[in-house]
Amino acid sequence: MHIPDNFLSTPVWVALDAISIPAAGLMVRRAGREMEDTRVPLMGVMGAFVFAAQMINFPVGAGTSGHLVGGALLACTLGPVAASVVMTAILAIQALVFQDGGVLALGANVLNMAVVGVLAGYLPYHLWGRGRGRRAAIFAGGALSVLASAVLALAELLISGVRMPGPALSVSLGLFVISALLEGAITMTVVSALEGIQPGFVRQPSTGRSFAMTALGIAAVLLAAGGVVFASTSPDGIEQLAIQAGIHKPLAGYGGGAGLAGIALLYVVCLAAGRVTRKRST
């Protein structure tokens, strides 16, 4: 679910851009340090693979079909950091070239799918990917990745004041669960098929050491789970919260100047942060 421009209110997209630009930057720098040069073409071509994979339809009965989303599959094969970078590149190309998802909303989409989606998709594999529950972990990863992204996107839309009456909300949550289970099943069967072709395609989960990864993944899952509970129990609660926080109703007070100034500030901060970290690392 790619959020187009103008679905999110100005404070929401500015805030999400402010969160996800440094987050994606961190992933990119980590990937740049960890990867050998040979991995860069691989990451690009696998990004093209995820794009193309949408053409292969998985029949799910009653004439309907689904397709791979890919976050968890990439995380299990390329590793979570590389997967996150690939998903970011995919989302950027989709937003710019195919108008699939907005440009101002790119931060939101990157956070939902390339950061939270990938980390949530990798977490079960990281925790239980070695033992007997391996297949279940891969299934859970696929499902969790889609669920986390979709719920986050829904929460962002609701906070922005997009109207969602109770029935529509239940229907969309139901659809999320179905597509999450489908993604889990696709990821699991594709991973088994891949191991049949060449076991080396699927990475073994790294042992222990990356504590930060686990913490981030758990945070992502909690965020998504909290979002589900919150959205399903009190859809009006979110709107109430937004009004109290002054986000949603007094929109008329927000001029274009404030938005532009916000963007300019964000840009300068990111550029400065980039310069500083680059200098320190060289």
Added chain:
Amino acid sequence: MRHTAVEEWSRGASPLHRLNPVAKLFPLAVFLVALATAHRELPPLGIGLGLLLVTGILAARLPVLGVMLRGGVVLPFSGVFALVSWLAGDPVRAIELVLKSYLSALAVLLVVATTPVPALLHSLERLGVPAFLLTVAQFLYRYLFVISGEAYDMRTAAAARGGLTFRAASGALAVLFARSYSRAGQVHRAMLARGFTGRFVPMSPPRLTAVDLLFATLAAVAVIVLRVAVERLA
């Protein structure tokens, strides 16, 4: 699907095509923000901004109808949300969603339809986007049509055999994965053999000329003046 229409359009030779990509990205950012933060007098503002975009499409010598239809790819998504908003008793918001998401998509499309994607990505590097990410995106776009073509062939073959079962579809996807993986290796070795240093170097790094600066300023000012004028006069 060897090439999309956008890819064809971006190879034109109009004055708009010849501008430095940065000179198009700046007014685009102004346009998107000005539209996203506008909440009053939307219909006249929308018409004004729409006319501005149509002027751009004409100046770029692109098919107006074709570009405007292509921009409609956002409409199914926004249409559903607009319908829900309408039914929830908020018709103003419904119109706002459709109008604004369509105009934003059209504005982005106008820039992409006048700028080849590799040049666009290069200019983003000059604006501070990490080179590593953009190199991945460059590879992604280069092989997008190759791998998609392969997936399309597989789908056609499967349809000719009477369709795929769930298990067969995972097998097909795994094969596509393996082929892409080995293609990436071949591509990289071939590029190394031709002196690839790990990043793409443009043939001639484009500089911002006086024309670029003039266009960027005029286009951005036009958007801002339009919005201020519509809100003042109303």
